[in-house]
């Protein structure tokens with residue numbers, strides 16, 4: 156079966172899924188995986204049943220790695236690791252690999268960067284050098300880099316480049332050479348917006364992403380690491396988390412998450428066939444603009460407090476002014492085939508996650524629904 160490269164044929168019984176993660180996958184990828192489930196390319200077995208060291212799986216792995224490198228223009232001096240442990244696993248792996256037991260700095264723009272700082276404090280001195288809750292009165296944007304109080308002993312600076320829960324996104328990665336005045340590696344948790352925009356690799360030390368938002372199934376974690384940062388791990392760093400060990404073994408020090416890698420590879424091919432990262436970015440802009448316009452034009456019926464220049468293109472958060480309507484909003488949405496719009500429990504309100512696999516038509520259907528709901532209940 157071939158990937159459907161033209162407009163997606165939507166299956167009638169599948170709703171538009173705005174889940175924050177694990178999230179929607181392209182339907183043509185699911186259809187292809189389904190067709191190949193019992194017998195992958197004449198091998199007689201499922202991808203799940205293959206040795207990770209056999210030639211069939213190695214070909215799947217190498218193609219996934221190669222497509223990803225091409226899609227994101229990853230320079231040769233970056234290793235791409237296919238790991239397990241999720242975003243939260245990386246919150247421990249990063250200080251174990253990079254802090255040298257000394258210190259690390261954190262810019263806190265939402266729940267995820269806050270968690271990262273807390274986890275790192277187990278392994279090194281973790282300093283919050285800017286906190287949007289303090290400087291902006293809430294997670295409503297990115298504190299200006301002029302205000303970051305970078306510590307001299309920090310071995311790296313960590314950001315979450317898209318805060319999935321609060322809907323705050325860095326529109327560009329900070330240039331730490333200029334901000335810190337020295338080679339301070341930037342660590343970026345890009346779990347929820349990777350593959351939706353290009354990456355300025357000159358600004359990156361390590362970038363990581365759990366797969367379950369914009370890449371594929373849960374269980375796979377991608378780590379991009381600049382080669383000169385390998386070999387700094389603490390003695391106590393578990394081998395499966397040690398970037399140098401994993402780089403030297405092509406991420407096969409132990410059994411990698413083979414099926415998740417296979418699906419991720421199909422997603423990479425799908426992105427390529429759709430027009431690559433530029434097309435994903437174009438769609439993300441179209442989808443997010445549409446929803447933010449709908450919110451801003453609602454006369455306060457819907458509210459989003461994030462600074463316009465920090466609004467996420469992937470996770471559109473909003474509140475209904477009359478919170479008594481929340482349940483009705485969600486129930487009616489579901490009836491119209493618009494599911495998983497409830498905000499994170501720590502924040503409340505609503506959140507539409509419009510990752511790459513959510514079609515543009517999904518955003519139009521949601522905006523239409525939001526307008527008619529506001530008309531009816533405003």
Ligand SMILES: *Cc1c(COP(=O)(O)O)cnc(C)c1O
Nearest residue numbers: 241242243244267319346347365
């Ligand atoms: C989902 C998410 C995580 C959590 O990843 P797990 O795979 O659950 O450990 C970390 N960071 C960000 C930005 C996320 O969106």
